[in-house]
Structure formats: structure tokens, C-alpha cells
Amino acid sequence: MNETMKVDRRDAKLAMAHIYVAFIALALGGLAGLLQVLVRSGKFTLPANINYYTILTTHGVLLGLVLTTFFIIGFQFAAVSRTAGTLSDKARTTGWLGFWVMTIGTALTAFYILIGEASVLYTFYAPLQAHPGFYIGLTLVVVGSWLSGFAMFAHYAKWKKANPGKTSPLLTFMSVVNMILWLVCSLGVAATVLIQLLPWSLGFVERINILVSRTLFWYFGHPLVYFWLLPAYMIWYVVIPKIIGGKIFSDSLARLSFILFLIFSIPVGFHHQLVEPGIDPAWKYLQVVLTFMVVIPSLMTAFSMFATFEMYGRSKGAAGLFGWLRKLPWGDARFFAPFVGMLFFIPAGAGGLINASHQLNQVVHNTIWVTGHFHLTLATTVVLTFFGAAYWLIPHLTGRVMTKTMNRLAIVQTVVWAVGMLFMSGSMHFAGLLGAPRRSAFSTYGNSPQALEWIPYQIAQAIGGTILFIGIILVLIIVTNLAFFAPKGETEFPVGEVAETAERTPLVFENWKLWIGITVALILIAYTIPFIDMIQNAPPGSKGYKLW
Amino acid sequence: MHMHKYEKIWLFFGIGSLFLFLTIVGVSAFAQGNQPPSCLTTIDPEKVDQTPPFNKPGLVKTGDNEYQLNIVASAFAYTPNQIEIPKGAKVTINVTTKDVIHGFEMVGTNVNMMVEPGYVNSFTKTFNETGEFTILCNEYCGTGHHLMTAKVKVVDKQ
Ligand code: HEM
Ligand SMILES: [Cu+2]
Ligand SMILES: [Cu+2]
Numbered sequence: 250m251n252e253t254m255k256v257d258r259r260d261a262k263l264a265m266a267h268i269y270v271a272f273i274a275l276a277l278g279g280l281a282g283l284l285q286v287l288v289r290s291g292k293f294t295l296p297a298n299i300n301y302y303t304i305l306t307t308h309g310v311l312l313g314l315v316l317t318t319f320f321i322i323g324f325q326f327a328a329v330s331r332t333a334g335t336l337s338d339k340a341r342t343t344g345w346l347g348f349w350v351m352t353i354g355t356a357l358t359a360f361y362i363l364i365g366e367a368s369v370l371y372t373f374y375a376p377l378q379a380h381p382g383f384y385i386g387l388t389l390v391v392v393g394s395w396l397s398g399f400a401m402f403a404h405y406a407k408w409k410k411a412n413p414g415k416t417s418p419l420l421t422f423m424s425v426v427n428m429i430l431w432l433v434c435s436l437g438v439a440a441t442v443l444i445q446l447l448p449w450s451l452g453f454v455e456r457i458n459i460l461v462s463r464t465l466f467w468y469f470g471h472p473l474v475y476f477w478l479l480p481a482y483m484i485w486y487v488v489i490p491k492i493i494g495g496k497i498f499s500d501s502l503a504r505l506s507f508i509l510f511l512i513f514s515i516p517v518g519f520h521h522q523l524v525e526p527g528i529d530p531a532w533k534y535l536q537v538v539l540t541f542m543v544v545i546p547s548l549m550t551a552f553s554m555f556a557t558f559e560m561y562g563r564s565k566g567a568a569g570l571f572g573w574l575r576k577l578p579w580g581d582a583r584f585f586a587p588f589v590g591m592l593f594f595i596p597a598g599a600g601g602l603i604n605a606s607h608q609l610n611q612v613v614h615n616t617i618w619v620t621g622h623f624h625l626t627l628a629t630t631v632v633l634t635f636f637g638a639a640y641w642l643i644p645h646l647t648g649r650v651m652t653k654t655m656n657r658l659a660i661v662q663t664v665v666w667a668v669g670m671l672f673m674s675g676s677m678h679f680a681g682l683l684g685a686p687r688r689s690a691f692s693t694y695g696n697s698p699q700a701l702e703w704i705p706y707q708i709a710q711a712i713g714g715t716i717l718f719i720g721i722i723l724v725l726i727i728v729t730n731l732a733f734f735a736p737k738g739e740t741e742f743p744v745g746e747v748a749e750t751a752e753r754t755p756l757v758f759e760n761w762k763l764w765i766g767i768t769v770a771l772i773l774i775a776y777t778i779p780f781i782d783m784i785q786n787a788p789p790g791s792k793g794y795k796l797w
Numbered sequence: 798m799h800m801h802k803y804e805k806i807w808l809f810f811g812i813g814s815l816f817l818f819l820t821i822v823g824v825s826a827f828a829q830g831n832q833p834p835s836c837l838t839t840i841d842p843e844k845v846d847q848t849p850p851f852n853k854p855g856l857v858k859t860g861d862n863e864y865q866l867n868i869v870a871s872a873f874a875y876t877p878n879q880i881e882i883p884k885g886a887k888v889t890i891n892v893t894t895k896d897v898i899h900g901f902e903m904v905g906t907n908v909n910m911m912v913e914p915g916y917v918n919s920f921t922k923t924f925n926e927t928g929e930f931t932i933l934c935n936e937y938c939g940t941g942h943h944l945m946t947a948k949v950k951v952v953d954k955q
Contacts, residue, residue: 300940370937376897376914377939459898459913502800523833524909526916530832538819548811552804607822608831611907615900615935684904686935692943697931699904752799788839788915794897796872796939 256742260330261646263344265732267323268643270352271316272728278311279721286673286714289707291691301690302368302797309371310362313627315355318390320635321480322347322397325424327642328483329401331742332418333408340400340407347396354389357382368797370688372470373446375462378793381450384442391435391442398428409759416754419500420487420744426507427479429761433768434472434515441465449793456790460527460783467518468776475514475543477627479507481634484587485554488638490745492583495561497745498553504758506546506553512768513542516775523610527786532779533607539775540605547598554591560748582651582659583743586637589663590630593670597625600678615688618681621674629670633663636724641740643731650738655727662723669720672713680706834910834920836891842914845869845895856880856888864888870912871895873941875932880947882924883954889921900935903949911936924951 256264281304287293288301295301326344330336336344360382361367367379373387405425408417416422441462449457486503490496497503519536522528562573578584600622603609613619640659644651651659681687685703694700757763800808825831845851850867854876857865864886869876871894882888892901892912899912910918934945 302937302940302942374898374937377937459915463913499799502804522911524835524918525911526834526836526913526918527839528835529837530826530835533833533835534823534826537822541815541819544815545808545812548808549804552807556801556804602818606818607826607833608907611833611909614909615902684902684931684933686900686902686933686943688937689935689943692946694931694933694946695948697904697946697948698929699931700933786837786839789841789843791842791897791914794872794939796897796941 254331254742255739256327256330256646257335259341260326260336263336263341263348264323264327264330265643265646266345266348267319267326268639268646269732270355271320271323272725274311274315274319274355275721276725278308278316279718281305281308281311283714283718286711289689289691290711291693291704291707292711300365300368300797302370302688303362303365305688306362306368306370307359310358313371314387314390317477317627317631318394319351321427321476322351322394324480324635324638324642325401325427326397327646327742328420329404329424331420332744333404333421336400336404337407340404343400343403344397347393347398347400349393350396351390351393354386354391354393356386357389358386361386365797372466374466375446375449375457375459376791376794377797378450378795381447384447384450388439388442388447391439394435395432398432401425401428414756416500416756417759418744419497419503420483422504422759423479423483423487423507426511427476427483429765430472430479430511430514431476433765433772434469434476437465437468437518438470456792458784458787458790460525460787461780463522463525464518464528464776464780464783467521468515468772469518470521471518471540472514474623474627475510477631479510481587481590481631482507482510482550484634484638485550485591487745488743489554489584489587490557490561491743492581492641493558493561493578495557495564495745496748498556498560498748499752500747500754501752501758502549502553504754506549508758508764509546509549510543511764512771513539513546515768516771519775519779520605520610523607524614527783528779529782530607532775536775537605537607539771541602544602580656580660582656582663583637583640585660586640586663587634589667590633590637593625593629593633593667597622597630600625613681615686616681617677617685617687620687621677621681624670624674624677629666629674633666636662636666639724639728640731641743643728644735644738644740645742647732647735648737648739649731649735650740651731651735655730655735658723659727662720662727665716665723666720669713669716669718673710673717674713676706676709676713680710834918836917836919838917838919839915840893840917842893842895845893850891851893856882859889862886866890868892868901868947869895870899870901870934870945872897872899872939873934873945875901875934875945875947878932878947880949882949882951884927884951885923885925885954887921887923889919891917891919893917897938898936899938899945900933902933902935904931904933906930909935927951927953 367383517540562576565576567573930949932947
């Protein structure tokens with residue numbers, strides 16, 4: 250294997266730069282989250298005329314867009330450098346350029362949100378119209394991420410050239426799939442921002458087509474969640490087996506599931522638009538069917554994970570149906586945090602099936618149930634996996650080691666997060682079923698008896714959210730320690746090996762023309778006709794409104 | 798490519814239930830008519846007040862036990878916002894907006910739809926029980942979003 254065991258110092262710096270921004274976003278976004286749950290409890294009002302929706306925009310942008318994108322790109326730079334060799338100077342410089350473009354974009358967007366010129370939430374649905382600076386900032390974030398994606402593609406191509414006929418390292422392959430996914434989907438959001446929203450906010454055009462802009466947004470919005478999830482899967486598939494001392498169950502199946510995610514996560518945006526006008530329900534149903542296809546790679550992933558755990562436990566002499574559970578390294582935060590994340594993914598996935606169903610969606614659409622759902626998927630499964638990865642990645646990159654005390658604190662952190670989320674997300678789910686809306690400050694809707702029923706849940710939600718905020722403080726303490734204060738030393742970047750029993754990986758997985766071709770074909774099938782319909786039957790466009 | 802026997806069984810049942818599930822959703826949608834609100838009618842959002850039926854919003858009797866309820870959403874109110882429906886009525890609710898995107902949720906029912914400028918959205922429901930329902934906006938529309946509400950009373954026919 251052509252593998253460097255340690256990420257080069259210069260590459261490590263690039264990865265760390267991304268990780269710093271990610272955790273700063275976590276700190277500020279977490280504070281906003283705390284304010285939100287307090288406001289929604291009805292027992293607290295924001296001081297000094299601060300607008301609830303300015304806070305909520307900050308929370309959504311910082312945690313949904315900034316924390317995720319920065320952590321993922323930082324992690325993937327480290328992953329490709331570790332598995333496919335040190336980056337070339339050109340690739341690294343492109344990576345730095347990408348970093349600065351994203352960071353400047355983030356600062357610009359955050360500035361316009363905080364001065365109250367862009368309280369449009371992180372989905373920025375027109376015809377609410379933000380300051381042009383908000384859209385320019387977001388464009389820079391996307392363009393910067395593309396630069397980093399190109400650097401990773403170039404690095405992969407260089408590896409392939411140096412190793413003709415060989416299968417690429419698994420983590421590098423997975424990073425490439427994720428960046429292709431990102432590139433293909435972010436073209437949609439780039440199109441609506443650059444062609445529609447920006448010229449409109451600058452006053453070059455007066456009106457824009459609302460449904461087209463929403464459709465382009467959701468063409469991006471659903472694959473976005475897979476862009477968050479796939480790096481967590483990289484850690485589950487490749488890193489966790491090594492941490493527990495086991496082997497990767499199957500290299501081919503891991504690659505197959507990533508390819509399936511690439512193909513099936515894009516032509517499905519209509520499941521976010523199930524209850525909206527202007528789209529024929531038959532097209533909605535087609536996209537619902539395609540949405541559900543991701544169940545297949547998800548089931549494969551679940552099988553793989555538990556197969557790895559069981560194989561390892563049995564190799565250590567575990568007996569009985571579940572004896573292997575006892576052999577797992579429960580005291581190791583690098584394992585424990587992602588494992589708790591996996592457990593949360595079981596109810597989260599079930600909730601996702603409900604959201605995406607044609608009829609059940611009507612019960613939960615835009616209720617706080619949905620917020621409860623993605624605080625399980627994103628804010629628990631993905632985030633706890635990222636925390637678990639930070640516990641070895643940061644000391645690896647900074648040349649330090651995690652102390653026993655910090656490891657113990659990280660275990661506590663995981664438990665705190667799980668308990669806080671159980672309360673917060675649990676009450677969001679229940680209140681949502683009773684009809685409580687998402688994205689809404691506290692309101693009794695004119696003392697409506699139905700709205701009064703939600704209050705106990707909103708109080709439980711505030712208790713859970715406060716516990717979660719303590720979880721954020723704990724993880725920030727750990728991360729700061731690992732980055733600046735932990736003892737110097739060598740920490741491993743764990744990369745699993747494939748089980749001896751697994752077969753050789755066929756090269757077809759790297760036939761990008763084939764996979765991108767299928768992806769594009771499915772997108773065209775799912776979107777062309779409804780999109781033409783939207784344009785041909787378009788109503789008069791909308792002027793911009795600033796209603797906050 | 799080799800797959801473990803247990804994985805084949807696992808995927809067989811997984812994919813089997815997936816298709817069963819999609820069939821149920823599909824039959825419910827296409828054979829039983831349980832489609833989500835997807836009205837294709839368009840309207841000029843700046844001329845809502847002049848366009849029938851929204852020039853006279855409210856409940857209109859259209860048949861024996863059939864009604865149309867036409868509602869205009871705008872920041873941050875529904876017109877009308879106090880509605881009485883006779884018990885047992887089959888009501889087609891039509892909603893549109895004069896400005897930004899709004900939501901239209903009747904708490905505790907399946908009436909839940911997006912209201913977007915330029916479009917009418919529509920859903921039909923039969924009200925078999927008397928009682929009071931809260932209507933609220935569940936899509937962010939600005940500072941007063943959480944104050945946007947209306948009330949429906951389902952009453953016994955005299
Ligand atoms: C202290 C921890 C957290 C608390 C207390 C919290 C609380 C909340 C609450 C109450 C809402 C809904 C507000 C509303 O709809 O009115 C919300 C929305 C959201 N949260 Fe969190 N959250 C936390 C952590 C996170 C994390 C770690 C992430 C992502 C990594 C995240 C991502 C989001 C997103 C994307 C939204 C949607 C915003 C929108 O609808 O515009 N949150 N959060
Ligand atoms: Cu989705
Ligand atoms: Cu609203």
C-alpha cells in the first residue's frame with residue numbers, strides 16, 4: 250500500500266484552519282440555539298429588541314452551512330493526504346485559496362445577518378429579499394468549496410496516474426464521491442443565487458420566479474444532507490473498524506453504497522415540496538420513489554457496521570447472540586461518540602421515511618417535528634461522529650495526545666449530548682405531531698387551546714436545549730485542549746484494513762463517466778418536464794419584500 | 798461481487814418492505830385520491846383583490862353539502878380570520894397570497910399546505926365533528942410570522 254502514515258505538517262495546517270472555523274461556528278451557533286429554546290419556552294424574551302428570526306438565521310447558517318462545510322473539507326483534506334499521499338504544492342495552495350474564499354464569504358454573510366439586513370433564514374426563500382452582501386457571501390462560500398473540491402480531484406488524479414490499474418485508497422475514493430455529489434448539487438443553489446437572487450437584490454431585475462428558485466434550492470437542499478452524512482459514513486466504514494481493532498467488512502460494498510448515495514440523493518428535492526402548488530403530484534411521487542432508494546445503501550451501511558462489530562467481538566472470544574457487544578471499547582470516546590450517533594440514526598431514519606411519504610408529510614410538514622428530525626440526523630448522528638473524529642484528528646494534526654482526563658470528559662460530553670437531545674428532539678417530535686410550527690417565536694395564537702397544549706413540550710425542549718448547550722461548552726473545552734494544551738506526542742490517524750475474507754474490489758467503481766452519467770440521466774428524468782412546466786406556466790414574478 | 802448470506806437476507810427483506818411501502822403510498826395517492834395539495838392554478842399576486850374568488854374571500858356554498866372556502870394570506874394575517882363551517886360540510890379550501898410565501902396549517906388536521914405568490918393552493922376536507930380549529934402560518938414570512946392566525950368553528954346545523 251502506498252500510504253503515508255502521517256499527514257504532512259503543511260497539509261495538517263490546512264485541515265486545522267478549517268476545523269478552527271468549524272468550532273467557532275459551533276460556539277456562536279450553539280449560543281443562538283440556546284436563545285431559541287429559551288424564547289420558545291415562553292418564559293424569556295430577547296433583550297434589546299433583538300429579532301428572534303435574526304438569531305434563527307444565525308443558528309441555521311452557522312451550524313447547517315458553516316460548521317458542516319468547514320469540518321467536512323478540513324477532514325477530507327486530512328483524509329486524502331493521509332491515504333493518497335502529501336498534497337502537491339499546487340493542490341495545497343488551491344486548498345488555501347478555497348479556505349480564504351469560504352472564510353471571507355462566511356464573514357460577509359454573518360455581517361449582514363447580524364446587522365439585521367438578512368433575517369431570511371438559512372433557506373432564504375424569495376420573495377423575502379436580503380441585502381446583496383448576504384447572497385455574495387454565500388456565493389463565495391460555495392465557490393471556495395469548489396476550489397477545495399478541485400484540489401481533491403487533482404490529488405486523486407495524480408494518485409491514479411502514479412498507480413495505474415490499482416484501486417484507489419478507500420478514504421480518498423469516498424472523499425472524491427462526496428465532492429462530486431457536492432459539485433453537482435451546489436450548481437443548483439449557485440444558479441438560483443447568481444441568475445435570480447443576486448441580480449434581483451441589486452435591482453437589475455424587478456421580479457423573480459418563486460417556484461423556480463425554490464426548486465433549484467431543493468435540488469441542492471436534499472443532497473446537502475448527504476454531503477453532511479457521507480463523511481460520517483467514511484468514519485464509520487474506515488476509521489471505526491481500526492479503532493476497535495477490527496477489520497473493514499467489505500471494501501466493495503462500502504464503495505457500492507457510496508455510489509448509490511451519489512446516484513439517489515440528487516433527483517429527489519420534490520420531497521421537500523410535497524405540499525406546494527404548481528408541481529404535478531405524479532412528479533412528486535416519482536421523486537418520492539427515488540428518495541426511498543437511499544434506503545438500500547443505508548441498510549447496507551447498517552449491516553456493515555454491525556457485522557464489523559460482531560466479527561471483532563467474536564474474534565475476541567465472545568459467545569452468544571449478543572456477547573460481542575461487551576467486547577467493544579466503550580471507554581474510548583473515539584468509538585463511543587460515533588456509536589451513540591449511530592444509535593440515534595435508527596429513530597432518525599424512521600422519521601425520515603415518514604417525512605418523505607406522500608401523505609404523512611402533510612401531517613408533519615413545517616411543524617417542529619421536522620426540526621426534531623434533523624437535530625437527530627445532523628445535530629446528533631453527524632455531529633457526534635465529527636466530535637468523535639476530532640478526538641483523534643486534532644491531536645494527530647497538532648502533534649499532541651489526548652489525555653485520559655480529556656477522554657473521560659469526552660465520554661461525559663457524549664452522554665450529556667444524548668440526554669439533552671433526547672429531551673429536546675423528543676419534545677420537538679411530540680409537539681410537532683400536535684401541530685406546533687417550526688421557525689416560529691413563542692406564540693399562543695390568541696390563547697388557542699390547541700397552542701396551549703404545546704407549552705409543556707416547549708419547556709421540556711428548553712431544558713433539553715440547555716443541557717445540549719452544556720454539551721457544546723464541554724466539547725469546546727476538549728477541542729481547545731487538544732489543539733493547544735494537550736501533551737505533545739504522536740496520535741494515530743486510524744485507517745482500517747479490509748478483512749482477509751473480503752474479495753478484491755472491482756475497478757468499475759472508479760468508472761466516473763458511468764456513475765456521473767447515470768446521476769445526470771436520473772436528474773434529467775426527474776426534473777426536466779416539471780421544470781419546463783414551471784417556466785411555461787409561470788405566473789407573474791414577485792418583487793422583493795423586507796418584512797422584518 | 799460477493800455478498801454475505803445474511804446480508805442478502807437482510808437486503809431482501811429491507812428492499813421487499815421498501816417496495817411494499819411505496820406501493821401503499823402509491824395506491825393511496827393514485828387509486829384513493831390522497832394526493833398532497835398540488836393545485837396548478839396561477840394568479841397575479843398583485844391583483845389578488847380584484848381576482849375572483851379572492852375579491853370576496855370567505856365561505857361559499859357550491860352544492861348540497863359542498864362549500865368553497867377562499868382565503869387570502871398576507872403579512873401577517875388571513876382574510877377572513879373567523880370562519881364558521883356547518884358540521885358535515887365538504888369544504889374545498891383555496892388559498893393564495895398577496896406578498897411573500899406563507900403556510901396554511903389547520904392544527905390537528907391534514908390541512909397543511911404552502912401558499913406561494915402567483916399560485917392558488919387547494920385541499921378538500923369534510924368536517925364531521927363540531928369543534929374549534931386554529932389556523933396558523935407555518936412558513937416563515939417575517940417579524941409577525943408567529944402572530945399570523947385564524948380560527949375555524951365547526952358548528953351544528955340549525
Ligand atoms: C445547543 C444546541 C442546540 C440547540 C439548543 C438548538 C436549538 C434549535 C431550535 C430550538 C431550533 C428551531 C427554532 C425554530 O424553528 O423556531 C433549531 C433549528 C435549527 N438547528 Fe439547532 N440547536 C442546537 C444545535 C444544533 C446543531 C449542532 C446543529 C447542526 C449541526 C443545528 C442545526 C439547526 C438547523 C439547521 C436549524 C434550522 C433553522 C431553520 O429552520 O431556519 N442545531 N435549533
Ligand atoms: Cu430531503
Ligand atoms: Cu408566516
